[in-house]
Amino acid sequence: MMNSSKKKIFLFELSDIFDGQVYLPYSSGVVWSYLNQKDFIKKNYELKDWFFAREKSDSIIKKIKDPDILLFSCFMWNWSLNCEIAKEIKKKYPQVIVIFGGQHQPLQEKNKNFFKEHPFVDILSHHEGELTVEEILRRALEYKGDKKIFRDINGSTLNLEQIAYPAPPRKRMTSIEDQPSPFLDGSFDFIVKKNQAENKYNLHATVESARGCPFGCAFCEIGDKYYQKIKTSYSKTKKEIDWISNNKIEYVTDANSNYGILFDDDYDLAKYVCQKKAKTGYPKAYRVTWAKGQADKVLKIAKLLEKYDLQKGMTIALQSMSQTVLDIIKRKNVSEGKLQDFISKYEKEN
Numbered sequence: 001m002m003n004s005s006k007k008k009i010f011l012f013e014l015s016d017i018f019d020g021q022v023y024l025p026y027s028s029g030v031v032w033s034y035l036n037q038k039d040f041i042k043k044n045y046e047l048k049d050w051f052f053a054r055e056k057s058d059s060i061i062k063k064i065k066d067p068d069i070l071l072f073s074c075f076m077w078n079w080s081l082n083c084e085i086a087k088e089i090k091k092k093y094p095q096v097i098v099i100f101g102g103q104h105q106p107l108q109e110k111n112k113n114f115f116k117e118h119p120f121v122d123i124l125s126h127h128e129g130e131l132t133v134e135e136i137l138r139r140a141l142e143y144k145g146d147k148k149i150f151r152d153i154n155g156s157t158l159n160l161e162q163i164a165y166p167a168p169p170r171k172r173m174t175s176i177e178d179q180p181s182p183f184l185d186g187s188f189d190f191i192v193k194k195n196q197a198e199n200k201y202n203l204h205a206t207v208e209s210a211r212g213c214p215f216g217c218a219f220c221e222i223g224d225k226y227y228q229k230i231k232t233s234y235s236k237t238k239k240e241i242d243w244i245s246n247n248k249i250e251y252v253t254d255a256n257s258n259y260g261i262l263f264d265d266d267y268d269l270a271k272y273v274c275q276k277k278a279k280t281g282y283p284k285a286y287r288v289t290w291a292k293g294q295a296d297k298v299l300k301i302a303k304l305l306e307k308y309d310l311q312k313g314m315t316i317a318l319q320s321m322s323q324t325v326l327d328i329i330k331r332k333n334v335s336e337g338k339l340q341d342f343i344s345k346y347e348k349e350n
Contacts, residue, residue, distance in 0.1 A: 006046040007068035007140070012085065013102075014054050014078040017201065021251065024191060025052040026206035027102060028073040029182030034130035035137065036187065037180050044141055045069070050190055053201060057084045064089055067096045069140065071133065074102035083118065090120040097140055099133065101125035103221045115159040123150055124157040127226050128173055132156050172226065176211050177233040183207075183243040184236070192247065205249045205283070209237040209269055210256040215292070217319075218329045222257050230258075234265050238272050241283070245276045250284040259288035260298035270301050274308040286310040292317045293334050295342040303349060314346050 011032060013025030028050070035041045048067070051060055064070075070089060072082045086098050100121050106114055107126055115121065125132045132155035139149050150158050155170030173179065182188045183205075195201055212230040217223040237254075244252060252273075260266050273286050286305060290298045298314070305311040316339070319331050326332065334342070 006044060008048045008066060009045050009069045009071060010048055010064055010067050011050040011071050011073075012078075012082060013050075013052055013073035014081055015052060016054050016077055020202050021204050022053045022201045023204045023206060023253075024182075024188055024249075025050065025073065026182070026208070026255070028071065029187055030179065030208075031071070031073075031101070031129045031133055033180040033182045033185050033187045035134060036185070038134065040138065040141070041134075045137065047190065050194070052191060054078070054081065057081060057088065060085055061088050061092075067093055069137065070096055070098045072098070072100050072102070074100050074104040076104055079104045083120075087120040095145065097122050097136075097143065099123045099125055099136060101129040101133065107224075112164055114157075115162045115164055119159070119162050122147060122159050123153075126155050126157070127170065127224075128155075130173065130179070132170055169226065172229070172231075176208065176231050177236055179233075181236055181240055183240040188243075202251075203247075203249050204251040204253070205240075205244050206253050206255055207237050207240050207244075208255040209234055209266070210258070210262065213257040214261075215258075215331075217331050219319075219331075223330075230262070232262065232265065234269055237269060241273055241276055245280045245282045248282050250282065251287070252283045252285065253287045254289075257289055258291040260291035260294055260301055263294075263297045263301075267301050267304070270304050273310060274304060277308050277310060283310070290315055290317070293338070295345050299345060299349065316342060316346075 011025070011028045013028040015023040015025070032047065049063060067089065070086060072086065074082055082100070089096060090098060098121050101124070105124050114124070123136060125136070132153060135153045136150060136156065139153070143149055147158060147160055150156070151165060152167050154167050157164050157166040192203070195203060210230050210232045212227045213222045214228055214230065215223060216225065216228070241252070256266070273283065277283060288311070302311065302314055318333055318339070319329065320326055333339070
């Protein structure tokens with residue numbers, strides 16, 4: 001039986017539904033996995049519900065009773081719906097703490113007017129959210145209505161009377177390999193059981209064999225200097241592929257921003273995915289974002305994935321042919337000669 005004195009957490013990572021398929025909520029998943037290993041979380045908090053598929057706001061809102069914490073993972077595709085849900089729940093439960101994390105809300109230095117436009121949000125969590133949200137939830141145990149208790153939490157911006165109070169950025173986590181996984185610690189079992197009970201969707205998984213990118217493209221959140229050092233988790237990802245295979249998840253996206261840039265590790269992981277499909281039939285597809293400017297290397301991986309019908313075709317990262325645009329977005333294309341060489345190699349391999 002659940003302890004009724006525990007504070008109630010509701011997680012939101014709403015994804016669109018395509019032909020009955022929807023993503024497992026990976027971003028909120030890694031945060032919740034990190035939190036749920038902490039004794040003070042297990043003792044004082046209860047995960048009441050986890051919303052991962054787009055529904056009408058009214059349908060979601062009516063399922064939320066007496067919340068203490070709302071934690072939203074925000075992206076371009078769910079931003080408006082997140083705001084609508086948070087705004088209405090805040091009206092109904094003024095004391096609820098609304099936390100927005102993810103990629104869509106502005107960073108500390110760019111959010112001066114954010115809370116005037118979004119007064120229903122209490123705290124923004126920036127960049128990697130695990131440690132920041134942990135500190136917010138520790139302080140929330142002492143929260144009596146005065147939000148000043150949340151001042152100066154690194155990696156966050158606090159809303160006080162619609163004025164933004166940014167704290168210093170938080171240093172990156174030293175490793176992602178040794179952090180808990182929502183696939184492996186049982187967190188996603190919550191989603192699988194909920195989905196089975198409602199008999200709703202085919203689930204699509206995201207794994208993260210590497211986090212970070214050496215490039216600084218202005219249009220990309222991972223292009224922030226914060227993420228320029230690549231950190232890997234290949235051993236953990238293989239175990240997650242085992243879970244995915246055992247649970248018959250058909251489609252997988254690897255969030256590695258430059259698959260093939262660490263060729264030996266990426267090729268080894270691709271071989272492992274192929275072996276799992278050959279043995280179990282799952283996953284049926286493995287989608288990656290190819291490394292830029294390394295046609296020979298990524299072609300070898302692509303041919304392997306295609307052999308096992310895990311992926312078809314190649315992408316070339318050509319953002320624009322306008323030099324003005326390229327200057328603004330801090331991006332360089334491969335030279336025209338090299339680009340033609342890439343295309344010729346890919347066409348030769350069909």
